[in-house]
Amino acid sequence: xxxxxxxxxxxxxxxxxxxxxxxxxxxxxxxxxxxxxxxxxxxxxxxxxxxxxxxxxxxxxxxxxxxxxxxxxxxxxxxxxxxxxxxxxxxxxxxxxxxxxxxxxxxxxxx
Amino acid sequence: xxxxxxxxxxxxxxxxxxxxxxxxxxxxxxxxxxxxxxxxxxxxxxxxxxxxxxxxxxxxxxxxxxxxxxxxxxxxxxxxxxxxxxxxxxxxxxxxxxxxxxxxxxxxxxxxxxxxxxxx
Numbered sequence: 001x002x003x004x005x006x007x008x009x010x011x012x013x014x015x016x017x018x019x020x021x022x023x024x025x026x027x028x029x030x031x032x033x034x035x036x037x038x039x040x041x042x043x044x045x046x047x048x049x050x051x052x053x054x055x056x057x058x059x060x061x062x063x064x065x066x067x068x069x070x071x072x073x074x075x076x077x078x079x080x081x082x083x084x085x086x087x088x089x090x091x092x093x094x095x096x097x098x099x100x101x102x103x104x105x106x107x108x109x110x111x
Numbered sequence: 112x113x114x115x116x117x118x119x120x121x122x123x124x125x126x127x128x129x130x131x132x133x134x135x136x137x138x139x140x141x142x143x144x145x146x147x148x149x150x151x152x153x154x155x156x157x158x159x160x161x162x163x164x165x166x167x168x169x170x171x172x173x174x175x176x177x178x179x180x181x182x183x184x185x186x187x188x189x190x191x192x193x194x195x196x197x198x199x200x201x202x203x204x205x206x207x208x209x210x211x212x213x214x215x216x217x218x219x220x221x222x223x224x225x226x227x228x229x230x231x
Contacts, residue, residue: 034216038156045206045224046148046156051217089156093216097173100146100158100216 003101011109017078022090030071034093113137115222133207140188144210149203
């Protein structure tokens with residue numbers, strides 16, 4: 001059981017927008033602006049897409065955006081493309097002794 | 112270019128230890144931390160801990176305290192992760208990842224991963 005809760009799967013058609021949620025508690029997502037999102041294609045290492053809730057690293061498409069409300073963070077992908085099909089993980093800093101917790105991951109299918 | 116290159120796959124027996132290396136290049140090693148994240152087959156990501164390449168300070172996940180040690184060698188820009196008393200549920204791909212200085216939770220460069228198999 002992961003510390004952060006994500007939907008197991010989401011899907012969308014090319015060109016559409018989708019949102020993946022990541023729900024935690026006031027000890028992690030709700031308490032800090034240190035939420036990150038990672039994209040992972042099969043057999044590959046994860047790739048940082050969003051950090052500090054809404055910041056995009058250099059080179060990441062502006063089709064990816066992040067936000068947070070209370071204990072829930074969200075990743076929105078607009079203008080879906082076939083190459084976006086992957087697993088997505090959220091993570092957050094936490095006040096617990098674990099320091100960093102991940103969500104269970106969401107499989108994005110582009111129909 | 113900025114990259115992290117990890118050591119090769121390992122097969123270990125239960126109770127043994129494994130040490131994975133992660134060699135950094137293309138940036139000033141001591142300006143960033145290194146985190147270790149593992150992923151069991153078909154499962155999600157699990158944070159193992161972090162080490163400052165500047166001063167060697169560490170933070171470990173509570174569940175691994177006492178079994179894991181992270182170190183760095185600044186002369187070779189290499190980070191190491193040693194896991195002891197291996198169990199079958201330690202079977203996973205182990206990743207090192209460069210960690211942003213101001214955000215323990217942001218891993219911007221990842222190694223290619225090292226498969227560690229624990230089996231009798």
